[in-house]
Amino acid sequence: MKFWTTDKVRVAAGGSWIARAPQGEIELNGLSTDTRSIRPGQAFLALRGDRHDGHAYLRDAVNAGAALLIIDRPEVVPPGVGGSGGTGAGSGVFSRPVAIIKVADTGRALLKMAGVYRKTLSRTRVIAVGGSNGKTTTTRLIDTLLATKLRGTASQKSFNNAVGVPLTILSASGSDQYLICEVGTNAPGEIGMLAEVIEPEVAVITSIGREHLEGLSTLEGVAREEAQILTYLRPGGLAVVTADAPQLAEHLRCVPNVVTFGRSDKADLRLTGVEHVTSADGRVSLRFTVNDRQTCTLPMIGEHNALNALAALAVARRLGISEGVIGDALAAATAPAMRLERVNICGIEVINDAYNANPESTIAAVRTLASLGANAKRRIAVLGDMLELGAAAPDAHREVAQAVLDAGNIDKVVIVGHLGLYTAERLARDWAYGRYVLESDLDAGQAKNVAALFEPGDLVLLKGSRRMRLERVLEALRERVGTTAGCAGTIRPAVA
CATH class of the missing domain: 3.90.190.20 (Mur ligase, C-terminal domain)
Structure with a gap:
């Protein structure tokens, strides 16, 4: 969002002015939903969640240097502040004048802004990573491999929901060569909603397992939900999917470019050997073989992490990373926190x-x-x-x-x-x-x-x-x- 002005944010978010900045149009340098990490010159978007309401922290945002407030509860702004011709809320309300935009729903506004911003990333290869297990580890591995030769942005922590995905997109720079978005779900339709915003060039499905069955019911329901990530692949895009989930087969029929990975004999990238090995200093790693030809080392435990590495390998090849570089980068990778x-x-x-x-x-x-x-x-x-x-x-x-x-x-x-x-x-x-x-x-x-x-x-x-x-x-x-x-x-x- 570094090039956006306050009015461009208003248009992208579908909002209207409550108060304009006294100095007129302002160039913003980002967006935050957390007053603990907001930087001067950023916009603050007041999200409402189960435990917290960002509208309770508007003064904190202004005190931290927010240049713009985006809200959906105009009643929190005292009468007389702003209006169609008004200017920023003054010292009687906040510590200094600040621009304020009203939207119908701040959560939806965040998705709208991310969708608009995504379309400006014309030089950025966008990758979406979904699946029941291994999303965060696979995202980290892809980032590790691509960062050897390219400049880019990847989801932080497990930013894979309707807040984390748009924040990841909005954190990207127009000069980034890649952007990796982790995509999760808790209910039917969530992945489709996020994938529509992401519009990936490469979509990864790591696995199909028994996740969120309260909403998705069966493995077939899980596969149906995860496969929504493929619906929004850009023309010519690549699907990198597990070959070990037969529930995905029907969802791949209309996808022209597919690379599969897994233990299945039908996998394009087949895991033909995997073992834990211990070095002389006591460190444990995975050593695995791909298609009986290529042997790699990964300093993680858990044989399933070899499958995550295969998915990352496929993405890295797509973006032009050489086999030698991939092998060296895998050998230096680290596991995300609280994942084995x-x-x-x-x-x-x-x-x-x-x-x-x-x-x-x-x-x-x-x-x-x-x-x-x-x-x-x-x-x-x-x-x-x-x-x-x-x-x-x-x-x-x-x-x-x-x-x-x-x-x-x-x-x-x-x-x-x-x-x-x-x-x-x-x-x-x-x-x-x-x-x-x-x-x-x-x-x-x-x-x-x-x-x-x-x-x-x-x-x-x-x-x-x-x-x-x-x-x-x-x-x-x-x-x-x-x-x-x-x-x-x-x-x-x-x-x-």
Whole structure:
């Protein structure tokens, strides 16, 4: 948004003036929805959410240097401020004069502005990354590969919803050579709404799994929703999709340019070998082979991350990155926070995969735990509820328990949440209570209780849905060792 003026914002947002800037048209240098990070000269858009309303922070935005306020609650502006011919709200209302635009809905206005701005990015290759699992890791890997030779912008954190996607687009520069947007969904129609704004040249679907079944119902429903990203591919665009999801087949019939990846024999980029390897200094990486020809190293754990790397490889090839550069960049990549992130705290090795969970990703994490820790004292899985699964929740949690039992080498399971009763029900048929334990919730006290179970030499997995906030166990562990052992938690080389 660096070249936009206040009036261009008004037109793009479909708004009207409440108050114009006293100095007339202003060149803006960006847009923010958070007064904690706003910079002088930016526009502030007051979003309303479940817990916060940006309209409550208008004065904070002005004090931080906002040059323009975009609102949909004009009643928050006192009578007499602005109007069709008015100028900026003065010191009686805010600390200084400021321009104000009224729109019907600030959320919709944000999408409108992003859609208009997207059409100005004529020299930018736009990539959309969707799928049930692996979106953030794949986005980071694509960014890592492309950044070796090109200049661009990628989604920060997991900015994949109706707020994060437009903010990502608006953060791009007109001189960027690529833009990567992560795209998520909670309900039918959300991906289509976002893809229409993104208009990708390359669309990635990493996987199809049991996500948000309360709204999407079945795997076919998930595939239908994720495939909406393909509907808005620009002419000549490329679809990079998993070959391991037969539910996608019917949605690919009208897509002329498709590259598939996966374990399937039919995949264009086929994962023909993958293993964890340990270096001389104890660091664990993935070594995988593509089509029985190309071998790559990725400094991450979890065999499914090799599939994410294949998707990134396909995108990098599309944008002209050479095979040698791709291999070197993969070998230097890093995992996003709380995605199989390994942390060593005083000899207790923690695999922090607590950002989110569904059945497929949880089973993959359990298998990763089982494949590592040959020298560990114990393997312990801390498993939180998998949410938004609807009627499928009981069987899904039992399935995770079965994966634990099938692994054969997991020594203890800590189950957190009410849905975990189904996990416990299945474990109880084979294990005595004590090998598995139940925590109905995870407040600060219970997090400390869980952290107290761990001993030096243990390898611990944290995995659960975002609302479970299992990272609190990690915080409690840091507090415990920091106060009782005098040992501060540090990230250290992973051990086998």
